[in-house]
Amino acid sequence: MQPSSPQQSEAALHAVDYWQVIKNRYGIILLTLLLVFMTAAVITYVMPKKYESFATMEVKPRGQLISPINPAFSQGAGAAMMTPRFFETEFEKIKSRNVLSKVVDSLDLSNRWGVDKESALQILRGIVKTQNIRGTDLISISVTHQNREDAKDIATEVARAYKEYRMEVEGGVTERALHELKAAVRDQEDQVEERRKVVTSIAEQKGIVDSADSMSFTQRGIDEYSSVRSAYDSYDTLEQQKIELQSQIKNLLNYNEDQLLNYASALNLPDNIIKSLYPQYLELKRQVEGLKSNGLGDLHPTIISQEKVLSEMKLQLDEGVLSLRESLQAELDLANAKLAQVGNLKNDRKEEAIQRSLDRQAYEDAKRAYNTDQELLQSMKEKLLGETISNSLTEELTEIHDQPVLARAPVSPNVTLNLALGAVVGLIFGVGIAFFLEYMDTSVKSMEDVERYLQVPVLAVIPKDVGVLHKQSGMSPDAEAYRILRTNIEFNRKNPEDNSITVVSGGAGEGKSTTLVNLAYICAQGGYTTLMIDGDLRRPRLHTFFDINNSVGLTNFLTTELALEDVILQTPVDNLYFMPSGILPSDAAGILNSRRMSELIQDVKQRFDLVLVDSPPILGVSDASVLASEVDLTMIVVQHRKLPRNMLMRVKQAVENVGGNVIGVVLNNVDVRSDSQYQYYTSYYTYYAPAEAQVGPPTGSGKASDSKAKVSSNTNTDSELY
Missing domain, CATH: 1.10.287 (Helix Hairpins)
Incomplete structure (x- = not known):
């Protein structure tokens, strides 16, 4: 299968991966949640308290009363005026300038609020709200204000002013309608008389006798x-x-x-x-x-x-x-x-x-027109009579059912709602920021990342906070990770003779030296005669793990005629030997890239079962590249969630550019508690019983003698070297 592109989107995650991201970045989520929640609490605290009063009114369209002359006509007119936009129209009337001006003048809001009339009108438009009570013909007029008395007075006056304004408008419309209707009746009477004259004239001229028999x-x-x-x-x-x-x-x-x-x-x-x-x-x-x-x-x-x-x-x-x-x-x-x-x-x-x-057709047309106009005249007279009687009755187009009262408690701010929204928004923002940071984070997060981008196996997963093994008492479960690493090195090297390995990393602080020391310790425990060479001539650290003086070591051997026995020291651990860095030179790369260095590697390969060479960060200086070209295999140590993927690829490329052979990667400092996908690889912790942790380390006295005998058989020098 072809490897995925490094620029491939990481959006396709499983549900477990989503939960893993939340666990890894729960600190960011909690911090964001706390900040947003506290912001909502502060805003809620400083927001002014507002009180609400409301009036409930019943609003009826014009013509909804039953006419004593023509009930069907009046009911139809009222239904026709109750359009789907009737209440929206009335809402706009309530907040119109004509109604609100009456409220401003009646309550003298300009002086009460200390503003001019236009400003008072604008304030009223903002605090007066109207809505239709669902399933009824009732309108609720609500007023929200910081002063509860003002809220009550304004709600009362708005309802009264709207009722007065509507009576004025509807009364004027009715008077005009009656006047127009009377004029239309007079015109229709004249029209009927003209039609009658035309019918009589045609009958006389044509000799038509209008029989009572319509047939x-x-x-x-x-x-x-x-x-x-x-x-x-x-x-x-x-x-x-x-x-x-x-x-x-x-x-x-x-x-x-x-x-x-x-x-x-x-x-x-x-x-x-x-x-x-x-x-x-x-x-x-x-x-x-x-x-x-x-x-x-x-x-x-x-x-x-x-x-x-x-x-x-x-x-x-x-x-x-x-x-x-x-x-x-x-x-x-x-x-x-x-x-x-x-x-x-x-x-x-x-x-x-x-x-x-x-x-005959002329006569029938004239007679038909006469009959039509006469019927229309009769209908208009009935309508006029009905509207006249209806207008004489007192029709309440608006009726107030609930009078405004003083509010007991503020309606704004809603503390519970604001805090709940703050918590929800904070949680959403926190999760969003966590996933955004996860998306922007290009560091190595999983074994799959390593194998996908480097096309090399992950040799071991080292848990977080693993110390130096040879300084720990008892049987530590942390050592099992390095035993897995030792086993994987054995099975991943193609040639059994490839026993010189350099340990490199992309940057400082990724645990390269600690990994080398612990691996050497485990290999020595397993019976391998192991030599550690501190090839980091910039900032050597291996001697600090064993409290050994590094004044004489690798650089002295490469620049002088010292014998190998003079620079190799035996550690307190059986089968484990150490070559310090020696005096730090001015040209570390030049010293390492020498014929004597190549001869040294070839010599110690013959003397020891395993040679581990520490090196400086490969992306910082060229020393590590030189060492990678001298030894058989190169092992890359990558700290979990630290080095970007493109930098990791550059590390491998730097090794391959000098002819080095990458055997695999050690994923170091993995927090198995937050990254549950690694718990399978570190499940060996559960196999160590508490009683076993009290057992002291083996003395190794017998194994030390065996190791010396093995080293003596593999070397060309005197056994007193060790």
Whole structure:
């Protein structure tokens, strides 16, 4: 599988990862929560206390009372005025300048508050709130103010001023409406009289008698329509007959002899001899043809007699066709004469019917308009009478049900709500900041980070606050992490002869020297003759772990002719040997990058089972790169959540650029209590019983002698070196 890009987003976390982030950064979350909560508490404390008084009013639209003349009309008018925006409109009226000006003048708020009238109006608009009580036609008018008396007085006066203003507006509208309605009734009466005169005039001019029977005009119109329709049908029939005769005559003129006889024989006309003669003629003709085909010649008596009969029949057919033409022409002339006569009759009836229809239609239209206007006049009179009676009644369009009272307790600030919101907002901000910091944090957080970016295994996970093992009493569970590290080194090095390892880190303070000392101690305990070389010629620290003087050591060996036995010291731990750094040189990299240094590494590799070389931070100086090129393997120590991932990649690149071989990474200083994902790798703590912690460390006297014997067999010098 291909490694993920270093710039890949880390947003896809599991629920456990979210909880882990919260645990790791709970301090930031608690601090943010406390700051926001305290801010909310301070703001709540310094906020001025405000009191609220409110009045409850019932608001009805105009025309909601039942009219004694036309109840349905008045109810419909009230429902029509109760639009979906009725209450929103009334809310704006309550906070309008006309209403609030009455409140300012009535309570003398300008002098009470020490401001001008415009400022008082602006303050009122800000403190007066209106809302519709859900499911009712009630309006709640609330006033919030720092002075409870002012809140009560203003709420009372706003309700009264709104009621007064609405009565003034609605009363003026009603008076204007009644005046306009009376004028409309007078105009309608004039219109009805004009319509009546028009109806009478048309009836006199056209001679129309308005029968009480409403069906007389309709029946008369039906009879006239039937007469005209009959004339039209007769005309159409004659015209169709004429067309048929013209078609027959045309065919007789255009057909040849045989076609003419065939056509004439099919006509169903009186005195048409062709219809019966022509089939006989054809039959006789077929018989003659049959006789000829049987061998009779043209001069045979039978043939001659039959031919004579055919000739006579042909003459009769020709005379019949001529007679048929004359008969058709006569019928055509007769049809034209009838058609002309019926056409004149049709036109006469049509004009008469049209004129009568127009007269009747004019009269009916005038009568219909007169009736409509008369009905409208009657309706307007009823409405006028109803509105006049309704206006005479006292209609309460607004009614106050709850009078404002003095508030007992302030409504603002709401201490409980503010503090709860402060806690919630603080918690949200704290968690948000924690996740933001986690997102911005590019340091190494997990083993997966190391293996994804470096493509090398994690050899061990070292818990936080692990001390120097050889100074601890009893069997410490911290040593198990280094035993895992020792085992992983054994299985991850490809060549068993690769026994020289340098320990590097990206920066100072990542626990590189402590890791080296503890690893050397564990390896020595396991029977490995182990040599520690303090190759950090900038700031050596290995000698401090064993309280050894480092005045003579590696630099003395590299710059003088001292023997190896003079610079290697045995530590109080069996199988563990140490080469101090010696006097610090001015050119540490130059001394390390020497032939004598290479020879030293090759020599100690032969003498010891494991050679561990400490080095300075590889990103700070070039010494570590030189050491990485001299030894067989390089182990990188990374402090958990300290070094950025790109710096970690630079550490590996620095080792590989000089030909070094990275065996793996030690993830150091891991807080297993906050990072639960590592508890599996440090679960060995649970295997150490409290009783075992009291057992003293092994004396190692027998093992020391064995170790000396092993080292002697692997060296070319005297055993007294150790």
